[in-house]
Amino acid sequence: MSTTVVDARNLLCPLPVIRTQDAVVKLQPGDAVQVLCTDPGVVYDIPAWCRVHGHEVCDINEQEYEIAISIRVGESGS
Amino acid sequence: MPQKPKAVALISGGLDSLLAARVALDQGVHVEGINFYTGFCVEGHTHAIRKQDRARPKRNNALWSAEQLGIKLHIVDIIEEYKDVVINPKHGYGANLNPCLDCKIFMVDKAREWIEEKGFDFIITGEVIGQRPMSQRKDTMPVIARDSGAGDRLVRPLCARNLPATLPETLGWLDRDKLYGFNGRSRKPQMALAEKFGFEDYAQPAGGCCFLTDKQYSVKLSDLWATRGTREYDLDDIMLLKVGRHLRPRPNFKVIVGREEGENRFLEGYRKRFVHMIPTSHTGPLVLLDGEVSADDIELAARLTARFSQGRDAEQVTIEVKQPGGDARSLDVVPLTADEIPAGWYI
Numbered sequence A: 001m002s003t004t005v006v007d008a009r010n011l012l013c014p015l016p017v018i019r020t021q022d023a024v025v026k027l028q029p030g031d032a033v034q035v036l037c038t039d040p041g042v043v044y045d046i047p048a049w050c051r052v053h054g055h056e057v058c059d060i061n062e063q064e065y066e067i068a069i070s071i072r073v074g075e076s077g078s
Numbered sequence B: 001m002p003q004k005p006k007a008v009a010l011i012s013g014g015l016d017s018l019l020a021a022r023v024a025l026d027q028g029v030h031v032e033g034i035n036f037y038t039g040f041c042v043e044g045h046t047h048a049i050r051k052q053d054r055a056r057p058k059r060n061n062a063l064w065s066a067e068q069l070g071i072k073l074h075i076v077d078i079i080e081e082y083k084d085v086v087i088n089p090k091h092g093y094g095a096n097l098n099p100c101l102d103c104k105i106f107m108v109d110k111a112r113e114w115i116e117e118k119g120f121d122f123i124i125t126g127e128v129i130g131q132r133p134m135s136q137r138k139d140t141m142p143v144i145a146r147d148s149g150a151g152d153r154l155v156r157p158l159c160a161r162n163l164p165a166t167l168p169e170t171l172g173w174l175d176r177d178k179l180y181g182f183n184g185r186s187r188k189p190q191m192a193l194a195e196k197f198g199f200e201d202y203a204q205p206a207g208g209c210c211f212l213t214d215k216q217y218s219v220k221l222s223d224l225w226a227t228r229g230t231r232e233y234d235l236d237d238i239m240l241l242k243v244g245r246h247l248r249p250r251p252n253f254k255v256i257v258g259r260e261e262g263e264n265r266f267l268e269g270y271r272k273r274f275v276h277m278i279p280t281s282h283t284g285p286l287v288l289l290d291g292e293v294s295a296d297d298i299e300l301a302a303r304l305t306a307r308f309s310q311g312r313d314a315e316q317v318t319i320e321v322k323q324p325g326g327d328a329r330s331l332d333v334v335p336l337t338a339d340e341i342p343a344g345w346y347i
């Protein structure tokens, strides 16, 4: 199954969350999304957004200045 | 069983919208949150640009509110459409460049479009009569309801008892007796209600929910408009106003000076758009030049950059100057002295 990549690098919160949300709306439960970001705030915001919408955060890979967050779309859609 | 009535609550991240949504939830309404991103919003993360603040835990208060309430939150990008609100507010500005009344009308109007599209029944806001001088007055409440097109589908649970009954009340979806009649600037009733609901650690923004209520920010935005001769702006413009020191040595250009590593890194993202410079002989900031600049302007900006570097007391500092296209050259300059930087340069 393919992974949808959301490039939110150089965007400040909450734009990475909004871009993620806009991508997830078009997907089906179980689909995979990877969000690439540079704003450190995403490690709080994207998991919080996933919790309120019932999506699963599978992995957060933090390099020095770049963060990749892997998400699996939950049952309720967005 | 009849279907639950459905409402969307405008969630700003502050206490009032959190309480208003909770009051409706407690009456059995299905509530989802909506939060509008204008580009001017004050985010816990705005300071995350600065390296020293990176370690501090941050949160998006609107998302935090949604978690406390156990509701979904839809964050909507309104950056483009919001420009007209900021540039041409029909009802004017507040103390700074905050067009609060037009802003409220615009947001409720967007929420109205949203409920109509999604088949929701009404809109909830945390407004309280008399709480804010511009947008939350007894005479502006009906203006917001009318001009947004929401009419009696707009409910303010915290002050509903001081206002005419709304549709959800007349249809029996909300029991008016269980809504509130808060009035005035006091925060005590909200704090008492927060305690009753067990909400702790909620955000208490001073002034307002966005940078447009900030005096310094408004001065920078006015400067941008005045010197460009147009009020048009893009997201980068308004983000850059939140970062660095801004100085205008001459009418045709200003410099944006990174104050520390995190800001320098953020400003690096704009190298393709601006002439920029950085000291190479000494440690120092990344500096962007915004405006049409001559060779003489570049020399002055380089001397200013040297002043903000570790070489401020050196006889000479080498500055690398790069064009947005990438062409680079080095300049050896004498740093400006403190006296050569008039206070009036600072925006």
Ligand code: SF4
Pocket (backbone or CB within 6 Å): B098, B099, B100, B101, B103, B104, B135, B208, B209, B210, B211, B212, B213
């Ligand atoms: S403070 Fe800013 S976001 Fe809040 S109502 Fe006023 S203009 Fe709108």
